[in-house]
Amino acid sequence: xxxxxxxxxxxxxxxxxxxxxxxxxxxxxxxxxxxxxxxxxxxxxxxxxxxxxxxxxxxxxxxxxxxxxxxxxxxxxxxxxxxxxxxxxxxxxxxxxxxxxxxxxxxxxxxxxxxxxxxxxxxxxxxxxxxxxxxxxxxxxxxxxxxxxxxxxxxxxxxx
Amino acid sequence: xxxxxxxxxxxxxxxxxxxxxxxxxxxxxxxxxxxxxxxxxxxxxxxxxxxxxxxxxxxxxxxxxxxxxxxxxxxxxxxxxxxxxxxxxxxxxxxxxxxxxxxxxxxxxxxxxxxxxxxxxxxxxxxxxxxxxxxxxxxxxxxxxxxxxxxxxxxxxxxxxxxxxxxxxxxxxxxxxxxxxxxxxxxxxxxxxxxxxxxxxxxxxxxxxxxxxx
Numbered sequence: 468x469x470x471x472x473x474x475x476x477x478x479x480x481x482x483x484x485x486x487x488x489x490x491x492x493x494x495x496x497x498x499x500x501x502x503x504x505x506x507x508x509x510x511x512x513x514x515x516x517x518x519x520x521x522x523x524x525x526x527x528x529x530x531x532x533x534x535x536x537x538x539x540x541x542x543x544x545x546x547x548x549x550x551x552x553x554x555x556x557x558x559x560x561x562x563x564x565x566x567x568x569x570x571x572x573x574x575x576x577x578x579x580x581x582x583x584x585x586x587x588x589x590x591x592x593x594x595x596x597x598x599x600x601x602x603x604x605x606x607x608x609x610x611x612x613x614x615x616x617x618x619x620x621x622x623x624x625x626x627x
Numbered sequence: 628x629x630x631x632x633x634x635x636x637x638x639x640x641x642x643x644x645x646x647x648x649x650x651x652x653x654x655x656x657x658x659x660x661x662x663x664x665x666x667x668x669x670x671x672x673x674x675x676x677x678x679x680x681x682x683x684x685x686x687x688x689x690x691x692x693x694x695x696x697x698x699x700x701x702x703x704x705x706x707x708x709x710x711x712x713x714x715x716x717x718x719x720x721x722x723x724x725x726x727x728x729x730x731x732x733x734x735x736x737x738x739x740x741x742x743x744x745x746x747x748x749x750x751x752x753x754x755x756x757x758x759x760x761x762x763x764x765x766x767x768x769x770x771x772x773x774x775x776x777x778x779x780x781x782x783x784x785x786x787x788x789x790x791x792x793x794x795x796x797x798x799x800x801x802x803x804x805x806x807x808x809x810x811x812x813x814x815x816x817x818x819x820x821x822x823x824x825x826x827x828x829x830x831x832x833x834x835x836x837x838x839x840x841x
Contacts, residue, residue: 491784
């Protein structure tokens with residue numbers, strides 16, 4: 468078994484008994500996409516919903532739109548079939564609540580929305596999710612069967 | 628200055644970094660004084676560190692992305708918006724809270740004291756932030772208005788990524804201005820104080836400090 472770490476604003480792919488792990492998702496969203504028959508999958512830790520129009524983008528893994536595009540390309544290159552792809556997502560929490568919270572603060576909700584919209588556009592079925600609320604999550608994605616283990620600080624571990 | 632003009636943190640000169648360090652030194656010094664007055668004991672402060680880190684490394688700043696910390700986050704509005712994060716490891720937060728409330732506490736317990744503990748931690752965040760911002764305001768002439776503090780007891784990575792999110796909007800590197808507070812009592816309490824201006828605010832602050840363009 469090979470444990471592969473995915474850092475913030477990063478993504479990685481694995482196969483067979485690889486486990487892709489991303490720790491401490493707050494407002495960021497972890498997106499696992501895989502083809503369970505081929506046992507090929509990838510995990511992205513996206514930070515922001517989309518590339519700002521007025522900036523050049525030198526880290527595609529940071530934004531939901533470009534990260535998912537790149538993730539799909541990488542898992543297809545490894546031999547996954549685009550028709551068999553499914554997804555599981557976690558994160559997008561609102562870690563702090565402020566009395567005067569502006570819409571800008573609700574970045575977690577915007578990240579979730581963006582990820583779901585892109586999955587729909589790409590016709591990738593969303594099998595399970597653990598999103599929103601106000602706590603951090605760690606995601607362990609077992610590529611061989613698509614199982615995703617969600618760990619939090621207080622609650623019990625959960626399997627998606 | 629164009630509206631969206633911002634400073635690329637990887638291009639800051641030594642002079643600019645020194646200016647930021649100097650502000651942090653005076654600001655945190657005043658915050659430490661306020662801190663020791665509340666606790667009625669001497670509080671030591673480290674020389675502030677100013678570092679440029681890749682965003683990837685930010686979640687690991689406080690003992691690993693999964694370590695449990697208390698994070699008190701204040702949003703700064705006004706002329707130079709940004710955030711301030713005061714973070715303590717779990718044991719330190721508990722110790723600080725017990726000194727403040729004069730009783731022992733367990734942050735993971737769900738009893739009714741939790742609200743009181745949380746407000747005591749928020750209040751500390753409030754006081755540190757206000758003394759820091761007052762200093763920064765006096766040195767730059769910029770108006771800086773802190774929000775009511777928010778508190779989270781959670782994974783360090785999840786808290787840090789929210790605090791540094793705005794810097795990620797612009798570049799792939801974060802400017803870390805960090806001061807550590809340490810009380811000199813028997814057990815010791817260590818707190819990490821981060822000043823996190825938006826890239827646009829950083830440009831303004833540097834200009835007001837007289838090191839805008841080198």
